Amino acid sequence: MSDLLSVEDLEVSIGAVRPVRGVSLRVAPGEIVGVVGETGCGKTLTGLAVLGLLPPGARASGRVVLGGDDVLGGDPRAVRGRKVTMVFQNPGTAFDPVTTIGGQFARVLRAHTGCSRRAARARAAELLTAVELPERVLDNYPHQLSGGMLQRCMIALALSCEPSLVIADEATTALDVTVARQILRLLLRLQREHGFGVMFVTHNLAEARDICDRVYVLYAGRVAEEGMAHAVLDRPRHPYTRALLAALPRLDAPRGRLASIPGSVSHAEVGCSFAERCPDAKDVCRAETPPAHDGVACHFPGGAP
Amino acid sequence: MIRFLMRRAATSALVLLGVMLATFLLARVVPASPAVAYIGPKAQPEDIARVERELGLDQPLHIQFWNYLTDMLTGDWGDSIGTKQPVLGEIGERLPATFELLAVAMAAAVLVGVVLGVVAARRKHTKLDHLIRLLSIGGVSMPAFWLGLLLQVVFVRALGLLPPTGRLGPDTPFTYPITELTGLYTVDALLTGNTAALGDAVLHLILPAATLAAYPAGVVARMTRATMIEMLAQDHVRTARAYGLSERTVTWRVALRGALPPVTTVFGLTLAYSLTGTFFVEVVFNWPGLGQFAAQALLNVDYPAIMGVTVLGAVGYVLVNLVVDVVQARLDPRVGLA
Structure with a gap:
């Protein structure tokens, strides 16, 4: 099957810093692909690059092709809101505070379909029903709604464009656990009904394992490991993935200090x-950048000999 | 809304009472005696005593203030010492001219200021942005009387494009007389289909309005630029872009909408400055309005006229800021009218 999204060797630089250093990933139509990693590994920038929405001052190179459209080379507005939409991390700030929810739906719907105000409202009410919200929410301002309700609105807004790809950027991070579950379930149900692909950006490995078909583990702007979600997260081969999983707090673990990864992210140019930070690092690890082989970018996948 | 208006009416009344007390006391503290001003420089002591008795100036201060208050409230604002006419009548005669000038100038200031501010924010750190910032600094820092003279030199003397002073050309009242309905010449000429007079009135408005608009336009432009830069970096503006809205919609509908509340506040504040600005502008452009009347009154130590204009200015200022607060609540649903 041809790819819905194909990112090849994406690099993003902001001044002298290169937060994304050659990420390649694919999303097939209707597939849920996780992009996981800790803060600052380049997850969000990769997502924004797909929309052509990098912050001012950021420069991107490589290839981003979405449903046949070259996003980096062409006009990203050809795909934004049509083929791809994004569900943002902070529902509280992602909506325009001085416009009603209905007004914001109308703005997007009318920009894409040129329909009448009345038709836009009817369509918006339908979309809200799909995310289990009452129609009266259309007349509310964002500050009158809870985070969970706003995230439902955001998902409904995403649906309004009938996209083939939805990028969910830490869509549940700002919500409490039970609401986060509801939002995930909603997203999965709509994904099954509408068949769009999902790029699920998260640092929550448990969520990624639960809903993703495949995952990419990013570290310092590179793909450290990729593969089927269960394979990667149940039998990690890259030492970083192993360390990340070991850092998950467990209720059944003996009491004591929480596990962490020593040190902090380095953007070493060589090696x-x-x-x-790797417990198994050898001299070759510091001298040569490991090539991706069989889905793992590590000189000693599966542990040192 | 009703509760809000009632509470504001009460606080506004307090403000006005304070203004009236201040103007009243100032008139009593300043050494120049109103009686002397009333009679003239050759006043004899017995005349002064008589006039003081007639005007009630021999009464205790609080009785005088009470008389002043009740007279003001019943529409007796005293007689101007300069013209010997009732102050309220003098003010009513000149108010439309000033109102027309102010309204045109303020509308122009908001329009020009907002557009320049938005363009500067969009083109942040380009030559255009620097030019706009220079212009707005110039507008804010140039005194109105000087800017007015400068514009006259350029557009009247050098280019001969615009008429120098007044509300109408010298012949217009005779060749195309305006039927006064509202006292606003442009509106009256428009309503009666008097296009020749309309054109003349508009031409006469351009320079004084531009002079008066320079300061608020500069302030609004600077405020709009700063707020727009902030707004354009907000999450919800990114959302709007992510959902495929055009840059034009993002700028003028989404970001500007959020930038308007603080701009409105600042604009309301500059209005007080513009009210005093009319004093200079009307003198420079020989505009037969309140500002010119007030300037004359100041020079003649015409207490009733000064006090009348001051109270009227205070009423205007209080009303404008009431309107600003209501507009503010309309623009930003998170601001309540409490």
Whole structure:
């Protein structure tokens, strides 16, 4: 099957810093693909690059092709809100505070379909029903709604464009656990009904394992490991993925200090960027950048000999 | 809304009472005696005593203030010492001219200021942005009387494009007389289909309005630029872009909408400055309005006229800021009318 989204060797630089250093990933139509990693590994920038929405001052190179359209080379507005939409991390700030929810739906719907105000309202009410919200929410301002309700609105807004790809950027992070579950379930149900692909950006490995078909583990702007979600997260081969999983707090673990990964992210130009923090690092790790092989960018996948 | 208006009416009344007390006391503290001003420089002591008795100036201060208050409320604003006519009548005669000038100038200031501010924010750190910032600093820092003279030199003397002073050309009242309905010449000429007079009135408005608009336009432009830069970096503006809205919609509908509340507040504040600005502008452009009347009154130590204009200015200022607060609540649903 041809790819819905194909990102090849994406690099993003902001001044002298290169937060994304050659990420390649694919999303097939209707597939849910997780992009996981800790803060600052380049997850969000990768998502924004797909929309052509990088912050001012950021420069991107590589290839981003979405449903046949070259996003980096062409006009990203050809795909935004038509083929791809984004569900943002902070529902509280992602909506325009001085316009009603209905007004914001109308703005998007009318920009794409040129329909009448009345038709836009009817369509918006339908979309809200799909995310289990009452129609009266259309007349509310964002500050009158809870985070969970706003995230439902955001998902409904995403649906309004009938996209083939939805980028969910930490869509549940700002919500409490039970609401986050509801939002995930909603997203999955709509994904099954509408068949869009999902790029699920998260640092929550448990969520990624639960809903993703495949995952990419990003570290310091590179793909450290990729593969089927269960394979990668149940039998990690890259030491970073192993360390990340070991850092998950567990209720059944013996009491004591929580596990963490020593040190902090380094963006070493030479060698493996994880070498500094890797328990199994050898000399070759510091000298040579490991090539991706069989889905793992590590000199010693599965542990040192 | 009703409760809000009632509470504001009460606080406004307090403000006005304060203004009246202040103007009243100032008139009593300043050494120049109103009686002397009333009679003239050759006043004899017995005349002064008589006039003081007639005007009630021999009464205790609080009785005088009470008389002043009740007279003002019943529409007796005293007689102007300069013209010997009732102050309220003098003010009513000149108010339309000033109102027309102010309204045109303020509308122009908001329009020009907002557009320049938005363009500067969109083109942040380009040559255009620098030019707009220079213009707005110039508008804010140039005194009105000087700017007025400068514009006259350029557009009247050098280019000969615009008429120098007054509300109408010298012949217009005779060749195309305006039927006064509202006292606003442009509106009256428009309503009666008097296009020749309309054109003349508009031409006469341009320079004084531009002079008066320079300061608020500069302030609004600077405020709009700063707020727009902030707004354009907000999450919800990014959302709007992510959902495929055009840059034009994002700028003028989404970001500007959010930038308007603070701009409105600042604009309301500059209005007080513009009210005093009319004093200079009307003198420079020989505009037969309140500002010119007030300037004359100041020079003649015409207490009733000064006090009348001051109270009227205070009423205007209080009303404008009431309107600003209501507009503010309309623009931003998070601001309540409490």
